[in-house]
Amino acid sequence: MDKLIVEGPSKLNGSVHISSAKNATLPILVATLLCPYPVKFVDIPELMDVSTILKILQSMGLKITKNGNELIADASNLENQHADYSLVKTMRASVLVLGPLLARYGVASVSLPGGCAIGARPVDIHLMGMEKLGAEIHIENGYIKAKCEKLKGATITLPFPSVGATENLMMAAVLAEGNTIIENAAMEPEIDDLADFLIAQGVKIEGAGTSRMIIHGMDIKALKPNPKSYRVIGDRIEAATFIIAAIMSGGDVRVEGFIPKHLTYVLETLTKMGAKLEIGTDFVHIKNSPRLKGAALETAPYPGFPTDVQAQMMALMSIVNGDSIVTETIFENRFMHVPEMGRMGAKVTLKGNSALIEGVETLSGAPVMCTDLRASAALILCALVAQGESEIQRVYHLDRGYEKIDEKLTKLGAKIRRVKG
Ligand code: EPZ
DSSP states (O other): OEEEEEEOOOOOOOEEEOOOHHHHHHHHHHHGOOOSSSSEEOOOOOHHHHHHHHHHHHTTTOEEEEEEEEEEEEEEEEEOEEEOOOHHTTTGGGGHHHHHHHHHHHHEEEOOOOOTTTOOOOOOHHHHHHHHHTEEEEEETTEEEEOOOOOBEEEEEEEEOOOHHHHHHHHHHHHHHHHHEEEEEOOOOOHHHHHHHHHHTOOOEESSSSEEEEEEOGGGGGGOOSSSSSOOOOOHHHHHHHHHHHHTOEEEEEEEEEEEEGGHHHHHHHHHTOOOOOOOOOEEEEEEEOOOOOEEEESSSSTBBOGGGGHHHHHHTTTSBBBEEEOOOOOOOOOHHOOOOOHTTOEEEEEEEEEEEESSSSOOOOEEEEEEEHHHHHHHHHHHBBBBBEEEEOTTTHHTTOOTHHHHHHHTTTTEEEOOO
């Protein structure tokens, strides 16, 4: 297993271009299952999770061609509608294939995704919605066995604005008979991007990005290939990670290639804490921030504070002037970065789903272990500003969702090297 050796402290300077969003790329690649023709993409990010989803799609017969920064996905002739446990267990977003397979073939056999480090992560909302659309679903030997004559449009009210369930049901609704209304839909920018992709194939969708979305069901023959290659939106979570890294290091960094509007709550919180930010339409310029002051925040569905930036924010809070409190309301076990940050001198007390962080002057380098994607990012941020050397183990967690993060940080002046393991 690879590890990263980070020598701190370093001041980051320069500019970094953000890659396309992992959490938009995954559902959009899955949505090509609906399209009986080749779909062209540009700048699909090279991430472990992307190669996993492509492996699952290829196991069903999707053909992938890559030339340079272009990727063509062709689901004209799928061979099966089975998503195997061996692949699904490595990435729970694989459950998103359920909707398009049911919509197009009326049958699907998808391994129940296991939980993961940050929580049990059930898929009950996904399955409730599919049944509302007329699917018959039962669980057999750890697999979701689903079938239907033809999905029928329905009004589905989600008990929680689940991102994955919203995406799964959007895709299922595309080929259903009649219209589907999703009430209490997730409103994340990645949902909006999936809708934009589907609209580019000829689907009629209203209210994407709001809590009430209407998908007009259609015949598969009405889907049409879009002449333009599709480019996924910039990754707002990666952008937030680099913005926080720049603030922690006191550097002068321009983070570009994403939409700052997608990070409003995060940028407002950082500004309130004292960060000096120039916010453009497709960049944020961080200018030598002073030592910030603490804050209180609670994660929430979009447009609230994103849970995927919670760990990185705690890394920042560990070195601000004063105390902070963070409450995690989305996942039940998303504080696993805390003990590891403690090994670097961070002072964090956990109480239920809240963390009290007492800002310290400096952190010290130490060997630490990654446990999940965003916890890994938090450890990198701490190591960048810590005194001395840190060894970040099990960086495969990081490689799931950050494209070439060590190279990007090195370009900004970080002293970081990967040791192949
Ligand atoms: C997506 O996960 C993201 N993953 C996550 O990012 C992100 O943290 C999450 O949305 C919340 O924003 C991708 O997009 C691939 P949810 P998802 O369904 O769809 C519960 C990262 O770091 N729930 O909105 O799984 C669930 O247990 C990853 O990039 C049910 O109870 O999130 C959780 O507590 C981590 N039943 C909450 O809802 C269901 O059927 C949020 O889950 C579905 C979800």
